[in-house]
Amino acid sequence: MSLHKLSGWQISEKLKKKEIGLGEVVSFFQERVQRLNPKIKAVISLFDEPLGPEKDSDSKLWGVPVLIKDNICIKNKEITCASKILKGFISPYNATVIERLRKAGLVILGTANMDEFAFGSSCENSCYGPTLNPWNESCVPGGSSGGCAAAVAAGLVPCALGSDTGGSIRQPASFCGAVGFKPTYGRVSRFGLVAFGSSLDQIGPISRDIVDSAYLLNIVSGKDSRDSTSASIAVPDFSKSFDGSLKGLKVGLPKEYFVSGLDGQVKKTVELAISVLKSKGIEFSEISLPHTEYAVPTYYILASSEASSNLSRFEGIRYGKRIHQNNLIELYKRTRQEGFGQEAKRRIMLGTFSLSSGYYEAYYLKALKVRWLIKKDFDQAFKAYDAIITPTSPTAAFKIGEKADNPLSMYLSDIYTISCNLSGVPSVSIPCGFTQEGLPVGLQLISKHFNEEMLIRLAHAYQESTDWHKQFPVNYE
């Protein structure tokens, strides 16, 4: 039985036709996690009793096992954001996305590893230790949703839910040869997602093909009164975008994304993918997103500022770790010293600095203005183009430890994904080939706000004429 090579929707079809039982599917994937996870360490917690469907539903993903990134709250389960400071935090409630998954009848198997509080691009900043890339175990799976992406790539589950603040769904999907979808800001409720950068965070799917991602997106999208930033915009049936001609679509290739710093093999692979789409009648033109080079600095000011504010809630008083002291301030300081890892401290301090009196105007307020310019670039481009296509990351997966002591070079691995979060537009990374070393390469598709349908249409058409999404890492057959 090779259920692990099937997509979620295919497994669900088999269940509905009674070709296989739900118990069989669940124990198949549990066994794979038990056997293979010690190798890649993608899963933090495999539940003794998975959270199965409460009743039948006509969802296309009914009965499909999923993993949840460790920053999305699941009632009565330990959620830690891969941080020591949240060890022992048993969530008293479900995130909205969890309620929606359960209603649709998916089976939640457990939680997936991540960079602590989603701070990172390699899944090395986890208090549980790094996750490894199933395509090459000496490489990182990307981050911060590295556990989700590695688990999907290794066939531990067909799909997973991650979160994306600067590329945390798309970059690991790219490194692991999976599909990773960051919806429009506001498309999916963040109620129950542990906040990192509230003006940037989105929850989204990671899966082996675009079909599963589209179905998952339909399940989790839509207005939620418990997240006032969730949009009251109608959610279309994304599966209707599986068909549709690409003839006459106009796609922009931003010249600022195809410059030095982009690995030669990644460039070549992406160009080949573009030629496949060209043969389907898409018109490609070079465009300019002139403020691209300012995206990473802008992001690190804004995301760190928001993070420093959001993470002030972890103080050892109400939940999680506490270092007992006789003085309250000392209790906060010692708890946070012991509880946070190095990157979390670095971001909290960078954010605190940017927001502090005397520096607020020079850093935070300035970055807000640059963010506005970056968004204008996209608005302008989408007046003339249906989509923008870029590489997802400038390189394929790098070696574990390679960038560990160089935060700046780590930050630059999100250079192509960050602008989408700053401007709120949706984007998806789909597998589009491999380097000579056998590492996956991702193609990033971007569209205007609330036009995920365009991304699904393009990704589905690409997937119909290629089989990169069907490749499987040899050690996990």
Place this chain on the structure above:
Amino acid sequence: MSIDKTTVSYIARLARINLEEDELDYYSGQLSKILNYIEKINELDLKEIPLSFSVYPDVNIYQDDEVLNFENTQAIIDIFPQKSDNFIKIPKVIE
């Protein structure tokens, strides 16, 4: 700009994080490097750019001020790091 140890220590105090002496050195070096890179945004002339706190349509979102019961309060109490009955215990703050 570069951030010296005194500034790191000041930021750490604002952020309520205790840092050891060697960490002050470490973060002083690292934050200085990051800030030097971030200051790239100073190349831009931003005088004419409007200040907007959100890139999304600025609409206030209201909802009814309605009391909703949370059923699982015991679970919140169960995870207090230190408690006395249903109360959180903290160090004494009044002399």
